[in-house]
Amino acid sequence: MEQAPEHDSAQSGPGGHLLSQLVAHLREHRTRLQEEWSQRIQQTHLLTAMTPQEMAAETTSVYDNYVEVLETGNVEALQHYAKDLSERIIPRGVETHEVVGIVLLLRDVLARSLFEKYQRDFSMLNEVLDAYEPAANRIANTVAVSFVDERERVIRQQQDAIRELSTPVLPVRERLLILPIIGVLDSERARQLTEQLLSGIRKHRAKVVVIDITGSPDVDESVANHLVQTVDASRLMGASVIITGLSPKIAQTLVTIGVDLSKMNTIGDLQGGLEEAERLLGYTVTRKEVSTSS
Amino acid sequence: MSATERSGDAPGHTADDVADLIPMVRRIVYSRVGSHPSAEDLVQETLTRVLSAASTVEPGMLEPYAIVTARNVVSSLWRDIDRKNRNQHRLVDLSAPEPPEKQVVLEEEQSAMAAALARLDERERRALLDHEVDGADTHALAARHGTTAGAVAAQLNRTRARLRVEYLLAIEHVDPPTDRCRPVLIALSSGDQRRQREVQAAQHLLECEPCARLSQPLLERGQQRNDCLRIPVSSDADIVSARRAARELATRLAFGATDLTVIATAVSEVCRNIVRFAGSGEVVVELLEAPTRGIQIVARDGGPGITDVDRALGDGFSTYGGLGLGLPGVRRLMDEFAIASEPGHGTTVTMTKWEGTDHERPT
């Protein structure tokens, strides 16, 4: 009964033989055990977001994967499957506790069938459980971790999307960009804002940028620093920056970190900022006309 | 000094020159064999050899020649002892008939190997010889020593790494000048990166000329790791290639365009400091996996060092003219920044940029 590859801790030692015995048992009673498991899932109201057909298909896959891992000790295939499954069910609102719940149910259903099979031979039962439990726990762990990883990835993606929406670079007219900042600016968002603004300047050939921070209640020192650096970097690309809606609190923060406010073009409100921007642009335009005609 | 008259006609070296070397030769021999009964014989044998060659040795080279000869003589003592004690004649059979020149090289190699083997401890040597010479496989050795085949293989690898180092030391006639030399060379020989960091191998190679020389063949045999780059820096052009290489390596991670530029710029700055203040040094760029993905840059030189690191890190300080911005700017660019500098021994800057959480967007 030697099928043990060296990497497998579950199989090495005296458990190997027992595990293959119990794998045979689980294969033999596959239909009955899987049905029992599905019923338990329904009774505990897990995975209610899925249709019975979907449920049947998924439980079959999970069952077969589960037994395979017990047999080979190789969790890689299971990881892939769990990731794939998570991808499918996360958008439907399946929660972490549900996924962990069904795997633990399967573990218990299978353990119970082992009790039944070996109940007459208590020492044998003990040995079988000794072999089964660590492997089963490892599986439960793998599935839970894969699911949580996937969930976090999805959440990160959504955060990115939200961030992008929340710092739109708006070309209001030729050569003029408006960047309204709404909500709390953390350093990650500030970084993104800078990258978007600077590439926006190049893309729209902007000469003037109005950053309106009326909608941002407060910034910490590192974000304030970042804001100032963004203004400087915009200037290096040939664009002037007007900041509007600077609250007294943020102004204070800027002064605290040593920013000379008189060197920043700050205007009370967005309307005033736009007027100033037009003045700058209009001025430029007339000068250009003069210069090209000369 | 019975051979005095023979060297009388030597252009540069006289018997008196050789006589002047006696204390040094004695020191070399005694430092190696201690109070071994044949120590004085070895001294005499060395002097005889030096004397007989004195006429052909170039002026000024007699002292180095004597040092090498003394070491050779001592190694052959080790070799003899070794031959007696150990049943090694299959590996180092020196009683073969003596064909011309080639034999000398062979003998040199054999004596170096014997010396190297003699430096191993009894158990290591036994295991290695059983494995390499008698052909015992790792399983058999494991069974014999009540351990696993994997452990035996690992131990054999360590032993081979040691043996390579000892062989090089013997054949190059290098006596490691510091306590750190052997651990560093062994770490390089085994290709164990973690161990190399522990013993600060790279730093040592900058400071220790013999080790730098010996490390060459040791490093060449290890296969190049592709997530780690070592770039020597000694000219303007090197600054550009170093920052280009760092940027290229960094593109393997999910760094955005800004971070790539930031990394290249930081590398450029630290390389310039090397060229300006130390003349030469090296930059090691390495991708990190833990605690999270990132890129680490270590810039090292053996230059004059910085006397006041705190001041150098304060904005507005620079030893070369201009704006007084160097290290503080670099520190602002990177996520982690550390500098170690010892006046007279050089400077090491270690800096890291962690991979951001957001992903590249096309610009």
Added chain:
Amino acid sequence: MNGGPALVSIMRQGSTLIASVHTALNDSELVRFEHDLVDQIGEHRSRGVIIDVAALDVIDSFAALTLRRIADMARLRGAQTVLVGIQPEVAFTMVRLGMGTGAVPTALDLEEGLALLAEQGSHHPRPDEPEA
């Protein structure tokens, strides 16, 4: 510059010199560029200089310093310098590093740079030289 493909080209357009950097330059090449450009400013009695650095993927402290020095030397010789083409990533990195362009004006690209020079030239005519 001598040998190989040109690293930098310097062209004359009226009273303006347009210098384009074509590839990353090392320190010695930067210094040579500085000398070449300053020489030509004197030679042509240029009134404006545009340096296009769009091809520089890194502007570190030395490069920034050299560009500022060129602008200073140009001013001493009666020419106004505009830096154009600084890439977004480079701009931000320069600011973080603490290396701006100082008093040297910047513009998005060559076209903008020329417009800026024209504007400044007509706006602040230098008293020492009569306008054309």
